Amino acid sequence: MKKMETYSTTVVIVGSGSSGISAAFELYQKKIPFILLERGDKVGGAGKFGAHGMFAIHSKQQDEKGVDYGYEQAFTELTTDNHYFVNGELLSRFLKESGANIARLDEMGLPVTVEQSEQKPHLNDPLVYHKFNNFKDKMASWDKLPEKFTADGINQVLTNTSAIDLDYDNGLKAVIAADNQGEKLRIETKKVIFADGGYCGNAKMMTTKYDDADELLNLGEHKSDGTGIRLSQKLGANTYHNPVLFAHACAPSSTINPMARDSSVETLTNLPLLWVDQTANRFVNEDIVYDFALWGNAAHNVGGKYYVILDQNTLDYFKNNEVNLEDSFERQFCDVGEIPRTSVGPLPNIQNDFDQAIKSGEVVVGKNVEDLAHKLGLPIDALKRSLKNYNQAIKNKNDEVFLKPANELLFNVADGPFYAIVEHCAILGTLDGVNVDRNCEPVRKDGSPIKDLYIVGNNVNGLYSDGYPSFEGIANGFAFVSGWIAAKEIQKNLA
Template identity: 40%
Template sequence: MKKEKIYEKGEILTETTAVSLQIKKGKITGIEVEREGRRQVIKTEVVVIAEGGYIGNKELVTEYLQIEPHNLYNMGERKATGDGIQMLAKLGADTSSLGVFENHAASAVSPTDLKWYNDTIFTLTNLPFLWVNGEGKRFVNEDICYDFALWGNITYSQGGFYYYLLNQKQIDYLKDNKLAWTHSFERTFASLTNDPVTHKVGPFPGIMEDLNDAIKNNLAWKADNLNQLAGKINVSTSNLNSTVARYNQLIREHDDRDFGKSANYLEFPFEKGPYYAVRAQSTTLGTIGGLTVNDQLEVLKKNKKPIQGAFAVGNDAGGIYDTSYPTLEGISCAFAWNSGRLAGKSVIELLKQGFKEYYE
């Protein structure tokens, strides 16, 4: 079968920034770019935006974020600044799908030093201890930490943060003993490599020094009693006391009737202080809500009519997700690859048929 050759050659421009789309009589005629301090117009009737969303654009993130910006820890691509999305929005592209974030687990982050890291605190954050939200209430089965997507989404739904609680007896145990629990990151990566999971964490001989380090870096707090702890983390005193009392009851009964956490994790009652709270916050790998597209990856206006010559793929394309990232690790990568392939086929078909016939 003879294959028709569409292009004789292609060119990749590095260190080149798209500045604006050139429009004439409602049609794309070119794209203005800046390269080495100089601007030029590349003539084209077709553009495919594939910049990976807009997580690197603080203004856009703030506009579409449903939590306070300081509660979002960004692990996404800083170069994904949404330039193409904004250009096509000016042409009437439907932006109603923007505002969906790829929430991924939760992180213990220092508000004063984003580069701060402590391996013990990292490990403790990945375990199903007692969690309370900004109201001082328990809000979820904490072993949700074994599903990064669901964990990230529930954190986002609580305003982007929660606290996990520890007491001194628990810390003393963890200092010298292994815990027969599963580190959520070990569980995930072992499953990817088909390695056995140890189902052991610890001991943490330096746990007191590590907690003091977290306190020094403003993401952990220590108090002699629950009333003092509630004041330090700014939650309701009555809610926190009620939450801890109820959790202790569930531990005694060895049955989490409230949220269904496995009995294996119903350990360490909160009988006396000192008590510790460590703050975990929303973490995102990027934005996954983009411009509205159809099956051909054509960018649509609000009236569902395509902007002729405009296509969007990957995280620049909306519609595959609802309000959150699903429990399917790697789906955003898979969609990026496949949507790029499909958009390429659509562009080839457009150039073969011509605009008039293609859009009839």
């Protein structure tokens, strides 16, 4: 039997997303040896591949602009919005260190600029969102960090390698890891930081936590399988918390999604048209499409799936005309300072895009209402009632139930063929896992910390009660700051 290879270092970091890369950068600057483990073949997680910016208060940029939104307002709003189901000390520490973290990003080669929110409902919010100056440059700079970390021969970055167990006896002895061929290695170490991004890639954990797991569209890190959470729990960490889904908008599939930007089907997904749930009833003011977190939450609330209903006349109109509705994702794909487009169309390829989506099942077409209801498995009477009521709201320019703005009541659904875009609640990950103290150490049920372990980023309980709130960029901001906190606490404990 082949002998297990042994490594030795001071700190092991599990995961190279926002929290892991932030922790690594701090240890690198303080010359504390570490080994960074990354399950994938390149560094990065949801913060690299998906996030466009982060939340912060009291950054130098904000101070220069005279932004008066600060700690008192942020702490109060986040605490009350979460109905006091928060870890107050951790929240406080995150907020107080979030501004200084913005300066660190410059040093990391990941510069950001404080800018108005990417989301239409938040255009008048205080200036708290710091957007990466250039998305592609951000990704390229992230890829350069391993070379920086390992240049002096002290640190190592091991890709295609996962943590699988801990050797722990009244303190951490080693992290047991395995490469993608199943070969195990032992890393003798003093501390470990679990920055592996939650559990959205673990089908069993997702099914246990969420009744609608089969309908959720995972646009996050499939590598995140809950390892840090499970290994901490094995040592007695308290993992009791409401499940918190990182819901973020909706989409028909992984190919027709807001990141692809190459289908008219996706474009119409991002507009406030008519939506019905799996009972054929309207369930929300479709204007919620402009607030990604709440949009995702609304879909999660009705079983993770709904349908965008429209008719042939609507498709034909979009094909030939400019429509005074904003694509909800338009602003997210603008670089800093770029002016977004606030209308949609003409969409000359819309019929072809829909025809292709019909073949793949992402769109369902019916020659009449009864046919569409039958193909979707919806109650016919309920669908007819929903169309009748919606068409009346369009005619009157008055949505008496859900209060959609009159300027968005544009397209009735009256003449076949009728189309249904099959929409799923999109997720970027999970936001619950392990209860920690203000230093990001996992705690037992009695509140005592488990020494030598640190839990950061999306592995942490305590920032949210039951869902991702509308504080744009807060998950990514917390990931960077929590990784920094853990690295600083390790430095203190090693001194």
